[in-house]
Amino acid sequence: MKLIIAAIKPFKLEEVREALTGLGVRGMMVTEIKGFGSQSGHTEIYRGAEYAVNFVPKVKLEIVVADAMAEQVVETIAKTAKTDKIGDGKIFTLDVDSALRVRTGETNDDAL
Amino acid sequence: MKLMKTLPLTATAALLPTLAVAQDAGVDASSDSIFIFNSLLFLIGGFLVFWMAAGFAMLEAGLVRSKNVTMQLTKNISLFSLAAVAYYLIGYNLMYPLGNWSIGADETGGYLGAFGPALLEAVGVGRDAADDYGYASTGSDFFFQLMFCATTASIVSGTLAERIKLWPFLIFVIILTAFIYPIQASWKWGGGFLDSQFGFLDFAGSTVVHSVGGWAALAGAIILGARKGKYVDGKVVPMMGSNLALATLGTFILWLGWFGFNGGSQLAMGTVGDVADVSRIFANTNTAAAGGAIAALILTQVMYGKVDLTMVLNGALAGLVSITAEPLTPSLGAATLIGAVGGVIVVFGVPFLDKLKIDDVVGAIPVHLFAGIWGTLAVLLTNGDATFMGQLLPIIIVGVFVFVVSLVIWVILNGVMGIRVDEEAEVNGLDTSELGMEAYPEFSKG
Numbered sequence: 107m108k109l110i111i112a113a114i115k116p117f118k119l120e121e122v123r124e125a126l127t128g129l130g131v132r133g134m135m136v137t138e139i140k141g142f143g144s145q146s147g148h149t150e151i152y153r154g155a156e157y158a159v160n161f162v163p164k165v166k167l168e169i170v171v172a173d174a175m176a177e178q179v180v181e182t183i184a185k186t187a188k189t190d191k192i193g194d195g196k197i198f199t200l201d202v203d204s205a206l207r208v209r210t211g212e213t214n215d216d217a218l
Numbered sequence: 219m220k221l222m223k224t225l226p227l228t229a230t231a232a233l234l235p236t237l238a239v240a241q242d243a244g245v246d247a248s249s250d251s252i253f254i255f256n257s258l259l260f261l262i263g264g265f266l267v268f269w270m271a272a273g274f275a276m277l278e279a280g281l282v283r284s285k286n287v288t289m290q291l292t293k294n295i296s297l298f299s300l301a302a303v304a305y306y307l308i309g310y311n312l313m314y315p316l317g318n319w320s321i322g323a324d325e326t327g328g329y330l331g332a333f334g335p336a337l338l339e340a341v342g343v344g345r346d347a348a349d350d351y352g353y354a355s356t357g358s359d360f361f362f363q364l365m366f367c368a369t370t371a372s373i374v375s376g377t378l379a380e381r382i383k384l385w386p387f388l389i390f391v392i393i394l395t396a397f398i399y400p401i402q403a404s405w406k407w408g409g410g411f412l413d414s415q416f417g418f419l420d421f422a423g424s425t426v427v428h429s430v431g432g433w434a435a436l437a438g439a440i441i442l443g444a445r446k447g448k449y450v451d452g453k454v455v456p457m458m459g460s461n462l463a464l465a466t467l468g469t470f471i472l473w474l475g476w477f478g479f480n481g482g483s484q485l486a487m488g489t490v491g492d493v494a495d496v497s498r499i500f501a502n503t504n505t506a507a508a509g510g511a512i513a514a515l516i517l518t519q520v521m522y523g524k525v526d527l528t529m530v531l532n533g534a535l536a537g538l539v540s541i542t543a544e545p546l547t548p549s550l551g552a553a554t555l556i557g558a559v560g561g562v563i564v565v566f567g568v569p570f571l572d573k574l575k576i577d578d579v580v581g582a583i584p585v586h587l588f589a590g591i592w593g594t595l596a597v598l599l600t601n602g603d604a605t606f607m608g609q610l611l612p613i614i615i616v617g618v619f620v621f622v623v624s625l626v627i628w629v630i631l632n633g634v635m636g637i638r639v640d641e642e643a644e645v646n647g648l649d650t651s652e653l654g655m656e657a658y659p660e661f662s663k664g
Contacts, residue, residue, distance in 0.1 A: 151522040152456035153529060153581070154569030 107202040107214065108176035112167040113141060114187040114195040119165045125186045126169070129178060132218065135168040145193040164195060170202055172215050246345075252488030253351060259496065260358035263482020266475045267365035271298045273471030274372035278379060279657070280465025281528065281580045285647025286380045287460060287657035293375045293384065297391045301368035304396035309367055310336035310360055313400035314408045327411030331404040336360050353486075362482055366427050369479070370399045373431025376580035378438045380457075381445050381644050384652055386637040393627055394434055402430060402616050418612040419604045422483035424543030424593035425613055430620050432587025436576070437624035441632055444577035446644050454572045457579075460658075462527055469531040473507050476538045480545040499545040503538065506545070506557030510537020510589075513561030521565070529568065532581045533561035536589035543590075544597040544604075556596045560589040 114122060119136065126134065140161035147160040171179050180197050188194055207217035275294035279287050315331035322328040338357045339349055349356045371391045378387065403426050405412040412418040420426050448455055459465055480503045486492040514533025518526040537557030541548070548556060567584025576583070594613050597604040631637050638644075643651035650656060 151524065151526065152458060153526060154522075154565070155454035155456045155572060157456045 107170055107205060107218070108173060109200040109202045110167070110169045110171065110176060110179055110183070110197060111200070112169075112183050112187070112195060112197040113139065113143075113164045114167065114183070115189065115193060116163055116165045118187045118189075119167075122167070122183055122186045125182050126179060129182055130175070131169060131171060131179060133169070137166045137168075139164050139166045143193070143196060162193060170205060170218060172218060249352065250345070252486075253348070253354060255488040255493075256354035256486050257358040259482055259484070259487035260354055260362040263478035264358070264362040264365050266478020267362070267369060267482065268475075270365075270369055270472050270475030270479065271295075271372055273468045273473075273475055274369075274376065275468065276464045276471060277468030277531070278376045278580055280461040280463065280468060281376070281459035282379045283457060283647070284460035284658050284661065285649055285656075287649065288653055288655050289384065289648035290375070290379055291657070292653065293379075293387060294372065296384075296388055297371045297375055298368045300388060300391050301371045301395040302364060304392050305364045305367045305400070306336050306360075308333070308335070308396040309400035310363065312397070313363065313367075313404045314359075315404065317409075319410075322411065324409055324414065327415045328404060328409060329411060330401065331408055331410075366423060366479070367395050367399050367403075370427050370431040370434070371395050373428065373582050373586045374435045374438060376582040377435035377578045378442055379579040380648065381639060382438070382442055382637055383635075383639055384648075386631045386635055389631060390434075390438070390624075390627060394624070398434065398620055398623055399427075399430055402426065402619055405616070406612070412612045412615065416612055417603070417605060417608040419597050419601060419609065420543045420594060420612075421545055421597075422480045422542045424539055424590040425616055428539045428542060428586040429590035429594070429613070430616065432583050432585075432590055433617055433620040434624040435578070435582050436587060437621050438628050438637075439576050439578055439583070441625065441628040442638055444575055445579070446641060448577050449572075449575050454569075459528060465528065465531055469534055472535060473504075473538065476503055476507070476542075479503075480542055484546070495546055501550060502545045502548055502553035503541055505550050505554045506537040506541030506560070507534045508537070509554035509557030510534050510540065510561035510564070513537075513558040514565050517562060517565045528581070529565055532564045532568070532585050535585045536560035536564040539586055539589040540593035540596060543593040544601050547600040549600075552600055556593070556599070559592060559596070563588045563592055 112122075116138070123134070140163055142161055145162060147158055147162060149156050149158050151157075167183070169179060176199060180199060183197055205214050205217040206212070271294065275291055278290045278294065282290050311334045312331040315328065317324050318332040319328040319330065320332060321330035338360065339355060340347060343355075345351050371394055374391070374394065375387070404410045406418055406420055406426050407413070445457065448457065477500050481496045481499045484492055484496045484499060487496055511530050511534035514529045514536075515525055518524070518529045537560045540556050540560030540563075541553055545553070564581065564584045567588045568578075568581050571578050571583055578584070591613055594609055597609055598606060628637065639648060639651065647656075
């Protein structure tokens with residue numbers, strides 16, 4: 107199993123969710139986050155005074171899928187979340203040791 | 219009962235060709251109606267200006283951070299109430315001595331008005347017993363003028379927000395509304411020396427009300443110092459307002475109240491000419507606010523690449539202040555432009571004050587002082603009776619008087635009791651540290 111962590115632009119969340127459920131992904135964890143990457147924030151002006159917005163709002167997806175599906179999921183997120191402008195986000199893939207469905211006690215791929 | 223009494227009288231007058239009686243009744247009715255309409259203008263104007271207190275409260279509640287909202291609201295309702303009592307006990311007769319000057323005289327110039335509490339006419343007063351039957355009721359005049367006095371105090375609270383202690387601020391408000399405002403207002407509106415000797419023109423108070431509030435606020439801001447963290451390493455750190463919906467509502471409320479502020483300052487509504495003038499004033503006041511808002515709207519877009527709502531709100535208010543010294547004589551076009559200049563003044567005035575490290579939380583100094591000076595000078599553009607020195611010297615005289623006296627009082631208050639909360643209280647917010655009560659408790663950290 108793989109854990110896929112993706113930080114994407116908030117307005118792309120719904121589109122990505124649709125694309126992933128279309129792929130057969132049956133669950134995901136979503137968190138509203140702030141952060142910075144290469145975009146490294148931007149500046150705004152309030153009452154004539156400039157200030158830096160160092161952390162930009164993003165949405166973090168955490169998705170655990172079977173090994174066979176991982177690549178497809180990453181590709182789909184990348185394709186759907188892409189706007190070709192800076193700040194589109196990043197995707198990380200990690201190995202997962204185990205999974206357990208609390209209600210039934212099913213484990214690993216069966217629990218996903 | 220009154221109708222029953224007058225019916226037979228008019229019937230007799232109609233039946234008998236006694237011209238004299240009919241004429242007398244006509245004169246009474248017409249002079250009655252002048253008295254009634256003049257008083258009515260004061261009452262309507264007065265409660266509209268009263269509503270400006272709500273406007274200031276909402277504007278300030280919206281532009282301070284959420285940890286200081288309860289304190290700002292507390293200051294606003296307290297200052298209004300204290301102003302009402304101070305003006306009744308001392309201010310009213312100090313401002314309107316009716317010739318009984320303590321220092322000076324109507325002819326040579328009055329400098330200090332009369333001392334004594336305001337007195338109303340008796341209950342059910344008739345024509346003969348009215349203080350000024352040819353004009354308006356004393357109660358309506360007192361009520362109207364009181365609201366202007368309270369407005370001056372409202373201006374101060376916004377500038378000094380988020381770091382001043384409650385009680386020193388309220389003590390200053392009492393001194394401002396009992397003495398500082400009424401004394402300088404008597405110089406113009408009480409028939410004092412600025413009116414009789416300088417020919418100073420200030421219709422509804424660009425200088426007498428707005429600049430005065432601005433000068434007092436400026437003195438306070440200098441003694442009080444900037445909020446912690448506002449100016450760091452030569453940079454201005456923005457401190458965002460907590461609720462721009464409230465700030466916008468407050469601005470619209472002020473805009474509404476201003477119709478009473480300027481319209482009521484026609485001071486008469488008993489003739490066709492007066493009503494037509496009040497109507498002109500309403501229209502000019504409105505368009506000046508629009509001009510100020512539009513100027514700020516366009517200017518912030520051009521200068522910053524994005525519109526700054528708080529500046530547009532300030533721009534509308536600056537437009538209103540700008541037209542206040544002369545809302546009658548300008549054409550609609552001239553009034554719009556006079557207001558627009560006010561909007562421009564604000565967009566440059568806010569960062570200018572920041573450069574000087576004078577921390578004005580809501581922009582009251584650019585809006586009320588800078589635009590107030592501009593508005594007082596703008597009288598020259600449309601009113602042929604105004605003279606340059608007749609406008610400029612009173613601006614300086616009133617400015618020096620209010621600024622110096624305010625400065626001295628702030629220094630004394632600071633020395634005696636300290637006007638600023640300690641650092642921890644400021645960081646935690648005045649709501650919890652000074653009042654133990656939050657405006658938005660459900661959003662607090664716990």
